[in-house]
Amino acid sequence: VMPGVKEVTCHGAKFVDGQEEEFDSVVLATGYKSNVPSWLK
Structure with a gap:
């Protein structure tokens, strides 16, 4: 997490805490309250 x-x-x-990580893939999964519009432009 x-x-x-x-x-x-x-x-x-x-990430908001300053970390930067490389990933081969990203799984977009939202819960009850989505914050996707705030960072997806």
Whole structure:
């Protein structure tokens, strides 16, 4: 489990706590309250 996503990059993601991780794939799963519109542009 990772903290909130701040930004999606071409190689992975940056998180609100300052971490940056590389990923081969991202699974987008939302719960009851989606925050996708806030970072998906």
